[in-house]
Amino acid sequence: MSWVTKTLNSTLGRKLLMALTGIFLILFLVVHLAGNLQLLIPDNGESFNIYAETMANNPFIRVVSIGNFAFILIHIIYAAVLSRQNKSARPVNYATSKASTNSTWSSRNMGILGTVILIFLIIHLRGFWYEFKFGEMPTAEYGGMIYKDGFKIVSEAFSNILYVVVYVVSMGFLAFHLSHGFASAFQTLGLNHAKYSPLIQKIGTGFSILIPALFALIPIVMYIQSL
Amino acid sequence: MKLTLKVWRQKNNADKGGFVSYPIDGISKDMSFLEMMDVLNEQLTEKGEDPVHFDHDCREGICGMCSLHINGKPHGPQQTTTCQLHMRSFSDGETITIEPWRAKAFPVVKDLVVDRSAFDRIIQAGGYVSVNTGGVPDANEIPIPKKIADEAFDAATCIGCGACVAACKNASAMLFTSAKISQLAMLPQGQVERKDRAEKMIAQMDAEGFGACTNTGACAAECPKGISLTNIARMNREYFTAAVTTENV
Numbered sequence: 001m002s003w004v005t006k007t008l009n010s011t012l013g014r015k016l017l018m019a020l021t022g023i024f025l026i027l028f029l030v031v032h033l034a035g036n037l038q039l040l041i042p043d044n045g046e047s048f049n050i051y052a053e054t055m056a057n058n059p060f061i062r063v064v065s066i067g068n069f070a071f072i073l074i075h076i077i078y079a080a081v082l083s084r085q086n087k088s089a090r091p092v093n094y095a096t097s098k099a100s101t102n103s104t105w106s107s108r109n110m111g112i113l114g115t116v117i118l119i120f121l122i123i124h125l126r127g128f129w130y131e132f133k134f135g136e137m138p139t140a141e142y143g144g145m146i147y148k149d150g151f152k153i154v155s156e157a158f159s160n161i162l163y164v165v166v167y168v169v170s171m172g173f174l175a176f177h178l179s180h181g182f183a184s185a186f187q188t189l190g191l192n193h194a195k196y197s198p199l200i201q202k203i204g205t206g207f208s209i210l211i212p213a214l215f216a217l218i219p220i221v222m223y224i225q226s227l
Numbered sequence: 228m229k230l231t232l233k234v235w236r237q238k239n240n241a242d243k244g245g246f247v248s249y250p251i252d253g254i255s256k257d258m259s260f261l262e263m264m265d266v267l268n269e270q271l272t273e274k275g276e277d278p279v280h281f282d283h284d285c286r287e288g289i290c291g292m293c294s295l296h297i298n299g300k301p302h303g304p305q306q307t308t309t310c311q312l313h314m315r316s317f318s319d320g321e322t323i324t325i326e327p328w329r330a331k332a333f334p335v336v337k338d339l340v341v342d343r344s345a346f347d348r349i350i351q352a353g354g355y356v357s358v359n360t361g362g363v364p365d366a367n368e369i370p371i372p373k374k375i376a377d378e379a380f381d382a383a384t385c386i387g388c389g390a391c392v393a394a395c396k397n398a399s400a401m402l403f404t405s406a407k408i409s410q411l412a413m414l415p416q417g418q419v420e421r422k423d424r425a426e427k428m429i430a431q432m433d434a435e436g437f438g439a440c441t442n443t444g445a446c447a448a449e450c451p452k453g454i455s456l457t458n459i460a461r462m463n464r465e466y467f468t469a470a471v472t473t474e475n476v
Contacts, residue, residue, distance in 0.1 A: 007470040010429055011399075011439035012463055082439050086397035089331050089438030095246065096324045098299035099396065102448035107441060108396050184442040190467065192460030 011085070014078050019188035021075040022181050028068055029211050039218055045151020046142050052132070052150045076118060083111050106180040113177040120170035127157055159226035164219040171212040178208035228254040228314060231322040232267060234279055240334050246324075256315040260303060261286060261293065263314055280338040286310040288451065291386030294393070295339055296326040301390035301449050308388060308451045328389050330398035332435040345435040346387050346403060352431035353424035354407045356416045375413050382409035384452045391446035391454070397438025402446040404432045405462035406454045412465055422469035429466055 007013045035055065038048040055061050099108055106113065131137065132150055140149040157163050182204030186192070191200070229252045237244030251270070254263050261283050268278035284292035288311040297303035303312045317323060325339065333341040371379075383406070391402035408425055411417030417424070440459060447456050 003470065003476055007467075010466075011401075011433050011437075012429060012466050013470075015439055016463075016467065086399070086438035086441070089398040089436055090329050090396075091331050092329050094296060094299065094326055094329055096299035096326070099445060101300065102394060102445040103396075103443035107443035110441060180442070187442045187456065187460055188440070188463060190460045190462075190464030192457050 014082050015188045017078050019185040021071040022185045024071045048151050049147045053147050106176045113173050116173040155222050158219045158222035164223045167219040168216045171216040175208050175212040228319045233324045235326045236338055237335050258314045260312040261310050280340045282340050291388040294328050301393035328393040330392050332437050343389050349428050349431045353427035379410050379413040382406045385454050390449050394445040394449035399440050400432050400437040401440040401459050405458035408462050409458045422473045425465040425469045
């Protein structure tokens, strides 16, 4: 398999892995958001809890979720590898630089944006994923069936203003990360075309605003409900 | 015009180097940037000092020899080569900072001169056609759609100055390499070695120690010849296609 490792170890191959995992994570965001918006249905968490339980027991989703963690790890590891490689390509920096005249801030700071998102991810996984999976969960009963009451954990967390602020600010970082990452992934895959690239750019901009905004809406609304 | 030049001076590659400020007077706004540098060097020579070394050749904007990172931008404030930059782009009394291209693959030779032979080695790795193409072909002898011919020509206008590497935050040579791969990938003469070319040139580009691409677009924005990012996308396609279809196991 030497040609595979050779290709994936080249600068282009490493970028390919970043793009492919990035696109998968973009898709994951959509599914994750669709599920989580059920937190806002005013039924005291019934839809959300049933949905969460169904997802947790679905073998297909379990496989995808392992893949999701793997892709997040690959995305992080290759980001670190590429950042190091890129930094070493310019050992002496310029004394003056007007980079803002030729590129966007987000495109030049994907590593910083990604690092903040990683910190958020750790807080997020510890607060919810770990609790759902290994913590002592309260339960709720719907139609004679016992479900883990994830809704309760979430609504308690989001009654804390500090938690809400962390979530909303993190979504801002995600927005900037996506504002470059979405279209950039397609360019890396070689998908650049006069007909489709402007559309990809527009969808990317819309996606980077809409998805983080809807994610941020959840803690804000739940905080207001807790008052 | 009266100016202060903050120039990077470095004796040789082993020297640490540093900025030296030179006040300069009597510069006409109609002078090119390199003519202004000539004035400085004449003054330095008259004083018995070592003139500032910088690369230049045709001074017509076509050879790709001039470089210089001027006030934070490769080739200065205009999207052109340094030799085509004129002093009217600066204001009287301004301090102009002049640095060499900064990249591991472009080591400083002296002062503002960097060694760009890494680009030559990328070309040597595959940026050629080994078939005998004969003399200049008659017009329309080789049928190529006008649009394709134009695109190939646009890629071929790359003069290899290295502004893309200088502008890129990763000192990446993707715009240069992609232009050189594209100009041949689109033409019939380039088909025979098409896949090998992509693999070999990219392997050489990586071996030279250039960075990867973050798609910031800084390279295309600063390129004096307006080479576009579509070439990088094409290079990626060429490379990935070559990886999965060649018989180079």
